[in-house]
Amino acid sequence: MDTALGIMAYIGALGLTALASFVLAGFVAARARALPGAWTLVAFLCGVALWSLAMAAPAMLGASAAPFTLTVIALSPLPAAAFVHLVFAFALCGALRPVAWGSYGMAIMAVVAGLALGVGRIAPWHGFAGAFVPSLAGWGVLAVTAALSVMGHLRLLQTWRQQSGLHRDQAGAVFVSSGIGLLALSGFAFPALGIEAYPWPVLALPLYSVALVYAVVRHRFMAADVWARRGLVWILLLAGAGGAAALIATLPLALAGRPEGFVATWAALAGAMALGLLVMAPLKRLTDRLVFPGARLDLEPWRDALAQVADERALEALANAMLRQHLGLAEDGPGLAVVGDAVTLNGWDDAPFALRHTAARVATLVEEAARRLASARRMVEAEREARLAELGALAATIAHDLRNPLGIVQMAATGAPPEVRAEIGEQVGRMNVLVTDILDYARAWTIAPRPIELAPYLAGFGVSVDVAEGTTLHADPAALRRALANLVDNAKAMGGDCAIFADDRTIDICDKGPGIAPEIADSLFKPFVSRRPGGTGLGLAIVRRILEAHGGTATLARREGWTTCFRLTFGPDLRERA
Secondary structure (H helix, E strand, O other): OOHHHHHHHHHHHHHHHHHHHHHHHHHHHHHOOOOOOHHHHHHHHHHHHHHHHHHHHHHHHHHHHHHHHHHHHHOOHHHHHHHHHHHHHHOOOOOHHHHHHHHHHHHHHHHHHHHHHOOEEEEEEOOEEEEEEEOHHHHHHHHHHHHHHHHHHHHHHHHHHHOOHHHHHHHHHHHHHHHHHHHHHHHHHHHHHOOOOOOHHHHHHHHHHHHHHHHHHHHHHHHHOHHHHHHHHHHHHHHHHHHHHHHHHHHHHHHHOOOOOHHHHHHHHHHHHHHHHHHHHHHHHHHHHHHOOOOOOOHHHHHHHHOOOOOHHHHHHHHHHHHHHHHOOOOOOOEEEEEOOEEEEEOOOOOOHHHHHHHHHHHHHHHHHHHHHHHHHHHHHHHHHHHHHHHHHHHHHHHHHHHHHHHHHHHHHHHOOHHHHHHHHHHHHHHHHHHHHHHHHHOOOOOOOEEEEHHHHHHOOOOEEEOOOOOEEEEOHHHHHHHHHHHHHHHHHOOOOEEEEEOOOEEEEEEOOOOOOHHHHOOOOOOOOOOOOOOOOOHHHHHHHHHHHOOOEEEEEOOOOOOEEEEEEOOOOHHHHO
């Protein structure tokens, strides 16, 4: 390789390592403070950055860089001790404190010796203006640094062999990243050993800092913060893309040699820079798409898909599934929540602007779909109320038209034989019950809630009652009596014991009958579905209508020791309405 180009590549690799290490140290300090050993990692990365600058300075300044370079090399055991501390913290070692004290103690003694005795000198080497050549004391300082590094690597290897799963994988990743660092550092030994060859291993040093942070931080912190993890992967890939662009840009110069003359050299370097920028642009776009996919959004397919759902829960599930698939996120990653016709974004505060903008656009589409669902529901409710009003008017007419003839039939039967009169009376009674149920189901229940002391109120239904003395429920007494009468009559008709359990918000009516047939369980509260022979199928539907008027619900429930329980749950705003 051309000497000038080789020196530029050497300085560029060390400068990039220093910059990456300082940036990543700031990244960890800002985003991973809770990680065990985070500040140790910050100190170690700053040490790597200073070492890189110290080794680059002689190549640029020659012997004049000696004070800075030799001081940093004398201090090099301290970052090595920080590496040991970091590894033992990562390995969750119970002996972390004595190991850390021992490592720092050994490092401090080596540093004191190096500063007192001198670690070496800066001398020209292989076309470089200067390179570090150690003295005997310098070899001792480097030996301590190497021993601490070997100690950390052995602990990593032990962790890799003893652990399993993610922790084992991460120990292996840290070991590999440190191996990259050791390979890169071997290039600095060329001048010390008198090897007259270009220090190629040093060019791999920029990968070390990023690989180390990715391996360590991802173990705990990155798994919890998808944006921080992706940000670090983006830095890693971008660093690789930058290295690839620089390699491609300088390859023609490396093959053809350095041009003669200042103008030709300047033109060649300018051409190399232009080529590097041209190559870097598509590599950066590729990196962005790999790490942060989905910034582009075609709205129409989303709008069409979201328009097919039937309710808010399905809308939220579909929107989250589509959004996470589009952006390459995990199932438990950031998403959105739908409450009524309002949509909120969760977990997007630290997302890159482009992805946050995409999520906001999706949220707008989901809000449109939610508003359509709410509007459709209002229309259905309005139509339902209109039909119920029509049904109520029809039922009132039927009741008027039927009850008079039924009364005449019953009066006419007074002269019939007793058994005939009894049969006519029974059938007329059934028809009157059906007419009453139809009227109650079709009517618009308007309630006037007031405080009801439950213990004496429920005692009137003639079944066992379990309710604390003084418990008060806000409800309409007449409407509640109608609902409870339906449920208690049903429970008695099914045979076995029955009981009422209540508090200030719910009432359970339970029986020990045969239970609910599975085929009608889902439609039990719909009109004309009955759990007992001879029923009109309107009793439970009336109960549901009464509870809806109270802002509550009527559902099936479970209580130990009872086969069937109906739970009445009352709305939270009844106290204000009372």
